[in-house]
Amino acid sequence: MNRFAVPMAVFAALVVVLAIGIRHSPQKGIIISPLIGKPAPLFSLPSLNDPAHAVASGDLKGRWYLLNVWGTWCVGCRAEHQMLLEARDAHALPLIGLDWKDDDARARQWLAQFGNPYEAIALDHSGRTAVDFGVYGAPETFLINAQGIVVYKYVGPLTRDVWTQEILPRLPGHAGGSS
Amino acid sequence: MRSRGTILRALVVVTTITIMLLTARAWAVDPTELPDPRLQARYLALTHELRCMQCQNETLADSPVDLAADLRREVRDLLLQGKSDDQVRAWMVARYGDFILFRPRFSPRTAWLWLAPGVALLLGAGVCWRIVRGRSALVDADSEPVDG
Numbered sequence: 513m514n515r516f517a518v519p520m521a522v523f524a525a526l527v528v529v530l531a532i533g534i535r536h537s538p539q540k541g542i543i544i545s546p547l548i549g550k551p552a553p554l555f556s557l558p559s560l561n562d563p564a565h566a567v568a569s570g571d572l573k574g575r576w577y578l579l580n581v582w583g584t585w586c587v588g589c590r591a592e593h594q595m596l597l598e599a600r601d602a603h604a605l606p607l608i609g610l611d612w613k614d615d616d617a618r619a620r621q622w623l624a625q626f627g628n629p630y631e632a633i634a635l636d637h638s639g640r641t642a643v644d645f646g647v648y649g650a651p652e653t654f655l656i657n658a659q660g661i662v663v664y665k666y667v668g669p670l671t672r673d674v675w676t677q678e679i680l681p682r683l684p685g686h687a688g689g690s691s
Numbered sequence: 692m693r694s695r696g697t698i699l700r701a702l703v704v705v706t707t708i709t710i711m712l713l714t715a716r717a718w719a720v721d722p723t724e725l726p727d728p729r730l731q732a733r734y735l736a737l738t739h740e741l742r743c744m745q746c747q748n749e750t751l752a753d754s755p756v757d758l759a760a761d762l763r764r765e766v767r768d769l770l771l772q773g774k775s776d777d778q779v780r781a782w783m784v785a786r787y788g789d790f791i792l793f794r795p796r797f798s799p800r801t802a803w804l805w806l807a808p809g810v811a812l813l814l815g816a817g818v819c820w821r822i823v824r825g826r827s828a829l830v831d832a833d834s835e836p837v838d839g
Binding site for chain 2: 518543544545546547613638639640642643644645646648649
């Protein structure tokens with residue numbers, strides 16, 4: 513009996529450690545953003561549709577908005593596009609697009625073909641704003657509140673479940689969670 | 692026949708190693724050269740200990756993807772601005788979290804990660820010591836009647 517006590521105890525300890533590890537990784541491969549609860553990075557970038565004006569984080573203060581990082585080269589962005597159009601039509605909050613390392617002409621063509629869900633589109637040609645936001649793979653979506661604080665981040669194509677269960681309940685006046 | 696087979700096998704091994712060495716050079720994806728060799732050394736050290744977030748088991752230095760190039764550019768610019776290695780690491784962690792560091796910092800959250808190997812070593816040493824002591828006690832017990 514004594515012979516097995518120590519190996520069994522070691523095995524039990526290993527099981528506990530691994531169980532904790534599994535429980536603390538809610539989604540495989542998803543990295544929790546250190547930006548949550550912190551002010552969103554400042555940016556001022558050229559606008560896709562309005563070359564005369566910049567899309568700037570300062571001008572967005574005072575409103576909740578979704579910052580959606582996308583690109584025409586991004587397969588997942590095509591997958592979430594329908595959901596973005598639905599989100600636009602729900603009029604819950606404005607969608608701001610961050611077009612990441614993309615070609616302007618292609619971006620215009622994409623929006624003409626599939627519809628434009630965005631109120632404004634910031635062009636991040638250099639990729640520096642995306643790095644400031646800790647983006648590592650489009651599409652990524654940030655929920656930013658009226659004070660400019662990052663409230664929530666979602667990595668991957670936006671789904672209806674994420675929209676109704678994660679984003680809408682966080683908005684002021686949407687305490688119930690249903691749209 | 693046998694010697695021909697051996698030669699053939701040796702040829703295959705040599706060719707394989709040559710190809711591996713050549714492609715290894717091709718995989719050196721980062722052409723960045725900083726003006727100061729000391730900066731360059733720090734740049735190489737940093738890019739080898741920061742993770743490419745897109746292909747998560749490669750370092751920034753080894754990864755050919757776009758995002759790694761963007762992050763290398765940031766490392767280069769921060770070093771040229773005179774930032775310290777710790778400031779560069781902090782800059783990365785502020786954006787991508789602890790995960791970007793291949794060598795995690797010591798913090799309450801990572802304490803077990805750093806301490807576990809030492810604890811495991813001590814436990815192993817303890818087990819070894821007990822076994823050795825048990826065996827030597829047996830030897831003593833055996834040798835006693837012979838001596839006496």
